[in-house]
Amino acid sequence: MTDALLDIRGLTMDFGGLRAVDGVSLQLFPGEIVALIGPNGAGKTTLFNCITGVYRPTGGEIRVNPPKQSGRRIDGLPPHRITTLGLARTFQNIRLFNGMTALENVMLGRHCRTTTGLFGAIVPGPAARRQEQETIAASFALLEGVGLAQYADEVAGNLPYGAQRRLEIARALATTPSLLLLDEPAAGMNPQETRELDDLIVRIRDEQQVAILLIEHDMRLVMNISERIHVLEYGKLIASGTPLAIRNDPKVIEAYLGEECHA
Amino acid sequence: MQTLTRHLLHAGGLALWFMLLALPLLAVRVDTLHNVVEWRWGHLMWVGVGTFVLALLWRGLAAWRQRPTLEPGPLALTLGRLLDEPHLYRPALATVLVSALIFPWLVDTYQSSIVGLALIFVVLGLGLNITVGLAGLLDLGYIAFFAVGAYCYALLNVRFGLGFWPCLPLGGLAGAACGLLLGFPILRLRGDYLAIVTLGFGSIARIVFENWEEVTGGAQGIAGVARPGLFGLEMGLEGVTIYLYYLLLLLVAVTVFATRRLQHSRIGRAWVALREDEIACAAMGVDVARTKLSAYAFGAFWAGLVGVIFAARNTYINPNSFTFTESALVLSIVVLGGMGSLVGVVLAALVLVLLPEYLRAVAEYRMLVFGAVMVLMMILRPQGLIIARRKRYRAGAAA
Structure with missing residues (x-):
């Protein structure tokens, strides 16, 4: 399948004697919402870290085929190169730039799409000024998109928890990705906030034409919005399919979902 | 009770x-x-x-x-308000500028000379503020770049007869080049390790200057460095002191202007983001290695630049001017002033350099008083004199 946006084949990640990810192969197509579920310690975040270049995988390969660009292998590339190729992520434990304002956090996301250098910053020409204006405008728009416009000048570390999660999404979107990786976006949110997150994720996919791969434990959210689900256990993919198929898969029920979800 | x-x-x-x-x-x-x-x-x-x-x-x-309210004290509040409102800080800035301009005509040469020395440390503080304050990269050997600038001018002047003005940018560039040189091997280091390596770099630089006698004159240093000229004008010692004072004032202004612009630019934001969270920074598409190198090089650039002026001012340099004590002093300036705060760094540099000078009256106790001031400062206000504030942006407003 060469038209896959993200194509992972036989991905393996060893930490010493521990095999955290074991021969995982999966594909993601443009505009899809795909969930990655599994028990704690199954290797979901490790898989994310391999895809985004935090770790260098010990085996297998990862390729991306961003639109209008030729596909290329990304395993082993440094994280910023991978982001430039159109993959953006959020973190399980929120990693905002706490001392910077919400707006500045989003503006930082524009870094890899802008070019102003040292000299251009000190003595900005018309092009540099225009670029800065565009960065400000685009960042405001993204903040509005996730409903954080009123927090623009607030220091990120002071934002309420749910707002910090949404700010991370806005910051990731500022890199204009074709694939957005969300690591437990609903963690720590109340049911009301989680329901709003459903809409937000679907809206982001529709408006920005971005595929979404998310790790999540909130099954209501996962079953509601994902088109396909991959289940990971002990680093291995044990099932892949539609929400309906996954819900009824005996292996998944045993490993992760438990009986009550089956009913 | x-x-x-x-x-x-x-x-x-x-x-x-x-x-x-x-x-x-x-x-x-x-x-x-x-x-x-x-x-x-x-x-x-x-x-x-x-x-x-x-x-x-x-x-x-x-x-x-440990009092429950973390309200800023009255002084901080006043200063903070002053820095926030243009109609308040513009007159204040103008007053400071005018007093700085007429200062050398009101006092004797000794006064303008020590304030000149303080201005050198203002520039050094502002330079190190880029590396430590903004990008969060510890540097305990910063004075080495200052030394490189100073030796660059001294050698080019004494051996090859190059003048002050062509050497000024060369000194800055030499400093920046050494910043890159230091930056490469320590890209992956953090915290304690960074401290040790930069400390080592500072010591190595001094030892090289001390022992490479054929070139640097060893511990005896280099004498007879030319003072800067002004269109071939002849100046007495007093004239030169005042001239250098203005030159340094201009350099301070340029440094403040450049750092201010940079701080709120694409590069400056990347520096601060790097300080806040390196992993997130890389994940947002920032080339961490390049950003670190640029912070080291740009910070070192100012040290090299002001090093040239230092050599021209003293007309004599030796390795003793570039010891760890000076590095520590510059670092204290940045920490005391408040990491990343330009006004704070300028104030701290003036206080830390001028205080020991004016305390000469109480001779043997001056370092004691100096130390006590530092300890008190860190207890009462660990964030530094002035806390750096983030810029507010308006949609559609000029940047």
Whole structure:
């Protein structure tokens, strides 16, 4: 399948004697919402870290085929190169730039799409000024998109928890990705906030034409919005399919979902 | 009331303990001539009283620091408001500028000379503020870049007869190049390791200058460095001092202008983001290696630049001007001023350089007072004199 946006084949990640990810192969197509579920310690975040270049995988390969660009292998590339190729992520434990304002956090996301250098910053020409204006405008728009416009000048570390999660999404979107990786976006949110997150994720996919791969434990959210689900256990993919198929898969029920979800 | 009793008891206990410790040293004196033991209770009493007062003071300060409200003090509030509102800070800035401009005509050469020295450290502080304050990369050997700039001018001038003005940018570039040189091997290091390597770099630079005698003149240094000229004008010592004062003032202005612009630009934001969270920074598409190198190089650039002026000012340099003490002083300026705050760094540089100078009146106690001021400062206001504030952006407004 060469038209896959993200194509992972036989991905393996060893930490010493521990095999955290074991021969995982999966594909993601443009505009899809795909969930990655599994028990704690199954290797979901490790898989994310391999895809985004935090770790260098010990085996297998990862390729991306961003639109209008030729596909290329990304395993082993440094994280910023991978982001430039159109993959953006959020973190399980929120990693905002706490001392910077919400707006500045989003503006930082524009870094890899802008070019102003040292000299251009000190003595900005018309092009540099225009670029800065565009960065400000685009960042405001993204903040509005996730409903954080009123927090623009607030220091990120002071934002309420749910707002910090949404700010991370806005910051990731500022890199204009074709694939957005969300690591437990609903963690720590109340049911009301989680329901709003459903809409937000679907809206982001529709408006920005971005595929979404998310790790999540909130099954209501996962079953509601994902088109396909991959289940990971002990680093291995044990099932892949539609929400309906996954819900009824005996292996998944045993490993992760438990009986009550089956009913 | 109860806490006061506890404080008093604690201080009293501490005083007794110190008296006991000091007993054999301070109280007992064996007079070997007359074979008698002399008891000096007076000394012991002073130890007790001193310890008691200091302990009370210490506990009082600690309690005050832990007061529940973290409201900024009145001074910080005033300064903060001053920096926020254009109609307040513009006149203030103008006043400072005008007083700085007429300053050398009001005082004697000695005064303009030591303020000139303070201005050198202002530039150094502002330069290191880029590396440490903005990008969060510790550098304990910063003075090496200053030395590189100074030696660059001294050597080019004495050996090849190059003038001050062509050497000024060369010194800056040499500093920046050394910044890159230091940056490459330490890209992956953090925290303690970074401290050790930069400390080593600073020492190596000084040792090279001290031992490479054929080139640098070794410990004797280089004498007869030319002062900067002004269209071939002849100036006496007084004239040169004032001229250098203005030159340094101009350099401070340029440094402030450049850092201010950079701070709120694409590069400056990347520096601050790097300080806040390196992993997130890389994940947002920032080339961490490049950003670190640019922070080291740009910080070092200013040190090189002002190093040239330093050499021209002193007309003589030797490795003793570039020891770890100077690196530590510059770092203190940045920490005391408030990481990333330009106004804070400028103030701290003036205080830390001028205070020991003006304290010469109390000669042997000046370093003691200096140390006490630093300790008090860190207890009362660990964030530094002025806390750096983030810029507010308006959609559609000029950047």
